[in-house]
Amino acid sequence: MVEDRLLDDVVYTPNAKVNIISLGYLQMTGCYRLSCSPDQRTAWLSKLDTVLKFEMHDNIYRLRTERVPGVMVMTALMEDMDSKKQMELLHQRFDHVAMETVKRLAHKPLEVLMMDVCSIKPATVGGAGMFLFVVDEATRYKWAFLMENKGEATFHIKVLINRLRTKLPEYKVVRLWSDQGGAFLSKELENYCNEFGIEAKTTNSYSPQENGIVERANGIVLPRIRAMLGATRLPSILWGEALLHVVETLNSLPTKPMGLTSPRRRLFRDEPMLDDLRVWGCIAHVRVPPESRQRKEKLEPRARISLLLGYSLTTPGYKFLDLKTAQVVTAQGQRAVP
Known part of the structure; x- marks a missing residue:
């Protein structure tokens, strides 16, 4: 190899x-x-x-x-030269401050959170027809929140920042960067940013490239959702579960802008638990606890055939779609989960 x-x-x-x-x-x-x-x-x-x-x-x-083609070598050299030129430009813009200070400023986690709202049809089982996408500019760590309407964006942004403030007190959210969509122009969000000294900035009109990082992330996530739904032949109304699964997986994969390290390692300084990754939409046998069995018969099924929908956000386990009851359940370690 x-x-x-x-x-x-x-x-x-x-x-x-x-x-x-x-x-x-x-x-x-x-x-x-x-x-x-x-x-x-x-x-x-x-x-x-x-x-x-x-x-x-x-x-x-x-x-x-x-042998590596010369074009590839020159491309790598040009990318390195471009990076050095950008650092020199920042060095001059910051009035010739020490270069190490410039590097720390340019790579500070959570300093800039870039956000966007994306609408998708049909709506999910829970009624969500859009999602809020947040990307940390420094680490490329991603968060996704399912929403029924744009008015929910402020709630999710506030909850996310509060959780990050508790979990990562050494970092501080300095700036929110978004387009001029109504989801990010609410008075409630403005008051919240003013209270905690957070700067809320928007792109210029008709300039999506200014929010390029989160726009490119959207371009990565959506094709993967289509591929997962197509490969499993599951209905489109499950796109929300596929989205959350894709985002969690991307946070564990190495990325080129981060020097081939994962966003999770960059932000939380811990290694991705690759053993916990599972194939979305695969068939699994979910154990039925004895306490929940309706009949205490010896031949009563001890497990139910289900589909894996992703990782549980509230428990250390996975989410499954029970094929018999059509309900979403959470459980820990399961058998026959590839």
């Missing part, structure tokens, strides 16, 4: 016929562990799930690789 790996602090020589890599440098700076075969003709550098295999030819250890 071939994987892409990026080496930092290298010297590029266009006319060189081979690439020279220092095993000692990788071992010391990359935290790799060195091991060799008994005849010393094969060496391995390993860490976590990465293993580099070197085989000796003509008294030189060689690593088998594939």
Whole structure:
């Protein structure tokens, strides 16, 4: 299997016929562990799930690789140059303040929450026809809230900020960024922002690109919802459950803007529990507690066939759709859940 790996602090020589890599440098700076075969003709550098295999030819250890097109190399260099130019521009705009201060300002979690409201038809089983989407600009962590009308947005924003203030007291929400939709222009939200010193800013008219981060996130979430509904052949009225499942999964996946780390790790500093991830819409056998069984007969079913709808927000478990009663239930560890 071939994987892409990026080496930092290298010297590029266009006319060189081979690439020279220092095993000692990788071992010391990359935290790799060195091991060799008994005849010393094969060496391995390993860490976590990465293993580099070197085989000796003509008294030189060689690593088998594939050539990367020059266009890809130049693209990576240009992206790095653009990033440096942006940092230099910020350095000048902040009156030549220390560069480390600029970096901290540009990557402070929860400093800017970008928001948008998206309408979807048909309405969910619970009557929701839209959702509030919130993205933290610094960490790309996402939250989604199902709503029946835009007037509910203020309630969800206030609840979210209050929870973040309690759970992450070291960070502070400084600015709310949204379009000029009525959901974000309520007097109640304005008073709340004034009370806690939060700046509420909106984009210019007909300028959705100014809210580009959350707009792009919408463009990622909606196709996945369509794919999940299509793959499982479940009705469209379950799009709300699919949405919540997609958002939770995206928060656990590495993202390119965050240096291939997950939003969850960036914001909460904990590793995603990948073992807890489940396939949305799969069939599961949900155990029926003895206390809830109507008849105490020995042949009474001990489990019910259900569909997994996502992760429970109130209990450490999952949400299931009972195929017999058409009710949504929550339960912990279940069997036959891929």
